[in-house]
Amino acid sequence: MKNIAAAVLLALACQTAQAETEFHASNEFSITQNDTAGPGRSASSLTKGLNYLEVLNLYGSGTRGAWDYSYSAGAKATDDERADAKTVSLTNLQGRATNKVHTLTVGDVFESFSQYALATSLKGGSYRYYKEGTRLPEVTGVFGWAYPRWDSVWKDPLTRTVNRQAAGLRVKENFNGDLWAGLSAVGAKDTGRLTAVDALYDAKNYTFDFGYIPMPGLTAAGEYSASDSELSSSAGAAGASSRGSAARLELVGDADPSRVSLEYENVEPDFYSALGSASPDRRKFKAKWRYKYTKRVTLTSGLLWYRNNLDGQLAGTTRNWKPELSAAIKKPFASRPYSFADLSYKFDRKYGSGSSGADHYLNANYRDRFGELDSDTNLGYTLYKTKTDVRDAKEVNFNTSLNSRHEAGSVVLKPSVNLGTWYSRDELADTADKLYEYSLGLALEAPGANLTSDLRLGSNMLRKETGDDSDKFFASLSAYWRPKLMAQLNDSTIYLRAGFNDYSFSTANRNFREKSVTLGLNTAF
């Protein structure tokens, strides 16, 4: 049944293509040769050997009578199992037609009703009614399957998932431009368990959301959603029925010199949204204030608080406090026109349910230009402190980069140097770990020849008081050339990417090396 549906969609896309008034295509083809060597090479994430990747995308639009239409389709092919389990796959397929009142979409349908109701893509169809200049509400209906990819639709064994069938209806009324409100009903039903322990849901969500602009610069938005879900029994787990609700309210005041936002959210433990986005069992409050103190100084402060165990069913409640304060200063030194400083302090307090931690994050960033050199320096200090002896550590990280730009005829050279270090003192294990890293880079741009390239090499060295030390040496080269090909191929790029990584450890049989060379061609017309 779904194969037939997919075939119909493809046929529809092809049929509309015959009457196109605008058509674009892009294609990328690349071949990659990867080599791994050394006794620990099985730890590499590269697929050894020669592999290819082909990505094709089509887009078109036009008009037929009173109807405007557009369509898009894309496919991918690769023989690298780490890039995709499928050799050939359909990446996207969509057809859309509208007469400015009725809009029909088939294929990839992403009607994001609201955060709690529907915030995922479906493979199916949708219909929208919207007539401008009338009091009639905007109505959207959607039906489809919440598969992450097209191969799952035709139940390919490699990418098969639980079958999640979805349907939804939304009615949205724009009252006077200052106020709009929407009502959504969404249902999702799972079938086709792959393993005996797969959770299958039959869930419904009824949602109200709104937006309101009571005065210039102030907006309010909110949402309330009620869920009614049923989890069928599976191996080792009993079925359950549950009802819950989620609500959020956000106020944003934005006009110079301030931007203030206030957020409140309450998601009950039994709230479940199969197609929306929510973190269950959370009550959250957040305030943020950005204030342009002067033309040069902007202050930002924020406070986030949230907790779980809203129904008291857990053994303990975990509470989180996350305040932060930062200052961004342009020209902190009046004599240095390109100087910029950013200072921040963040605190992370988490306690309850047997845990208690208080982490402090301090960071200072300074950017400036010294003659031909642009510099960017970052110094951070983190203190992880727990009363429950889980992670007590002091960490310092320092990074600095120097970049410059030189023109030599028609060529622009951009050399760069990066240095970094990280120090971690673990008070529980009474050990100290250190990481040193450096890299040298040289970017080259030849605008007349449409050529850009970047060469980079460097090393990371991890030194541990206990455990394996490790060194990683890396070198990479990337080059992109946009030749003047046929007039129709107005945006073509030939590229080369090469990389070499050499990992060595104190335990020599973990050592391995990776070499990777990719040659590719991007074309578009």
Next chain:
Amino acid sequence: MKKILIIAAAILISAGAADAKWWIFGKSGGEVGLKYLYVNKISVDETGPRIKVFKETLGSEGLIKITGKASVGKGAVGSVRISLDDKATWTDVKFAENGTFEHAFKPEQGKTYLMLVEVTDTAGKTNKPEETRKELSLSDENIQAKVRETLDALFAAYNREDLPRFLANVGENFAGDKAILDRAVKRDFDALSAINLRYTLNNVAAGAQGRIFVSVTYNRMVLVNKTGATSTDSGATEFVFDMNEGKLSLYSMKQPLMFGLSDSEVATGVVLGGGEGLVINDSGDISTGLVVTNSYTNPDQSFGYNIETEAFEDCDATAPNCAGHLMFMPGVPYIAADDIPTSAFIGLIAGKTVSTATQADAQAAAVNQQTTLSAGSTYGLKYGADYYAVEVTSLSGSGGGPYSITIKTKAF
């Protein structure tokens, strides 16, 4: 809940009744201006000076729509005009009694439109059109190219452990909360090094509301600073992006997570069949999803592997004599779950690697005492209350031995 609604209603009513000269705002209710202004449903208050619009989000009619509401304090709106060529020409726009207006035009590829909006009240007082100046253009990139550009930026910043550049691609309204993600990614960077995270696109869908759904296949290698161990995994996950001034920003992520592994609360959903992926615990170590690789050569055809200490050992062909939790008999060939001292079961997970196998796969497979051993196969193991995936990546030898083996294991 009722209290919340009452409080919310009270705030909204009082805000609506209040004078706009609230101390935090610089705007006055009596001024001639715009209460709001949108370009294709994007609030211009939220954008920079340039707004790029993508073809895929224009709708089938291919129009850019400018909507807004004129605000003139106590007077009445006299006129609303829009210029798309930096004041060279003006177009009178029809407006409703309450000041709302809409203007639509079909943009041309490669052309830049300098938009200004002028509002005049019946007394002849006007707003400051310069404050509404925006540069509009139709992007010649397709949405897939833009998605790839944004994912490239996110993945590159994460691989380089560059927190500011990473956060620059995360939206302020990130569903899992940007402040939580900020700290979680910082903890990731303290816990991991030599991060090598790559992806290929599986699916991209653009919605009329300006959001983009993206599904990817990922392939990851990390080095855990705490233990010095490396781990690789791969699988599929999903993102949603918001579109703002021609730039995409991360709106939501699902499990398995790519970023913020130190706090699973940054995920607001789970990919169907995706599993948990890598999880960094409070101590800075990987607690779930760590793939451990081990190689071993045994002089004969009987050896064991202790899944908890992650060590091989030579032993006799009977389980009680081998302290491992896995028994290998490649000469037969079989792989067995050692049920001494606790009950243990094993079974084949077909069509998956140790990276892509989920706990559900291991639970479903681990129902036998032993099963056929072969290179390239992945097995689910139940040991006590814990589940593991075990992949035999290479196996060589014959007859009575010796045998060399490399396995990858993952605890759930």
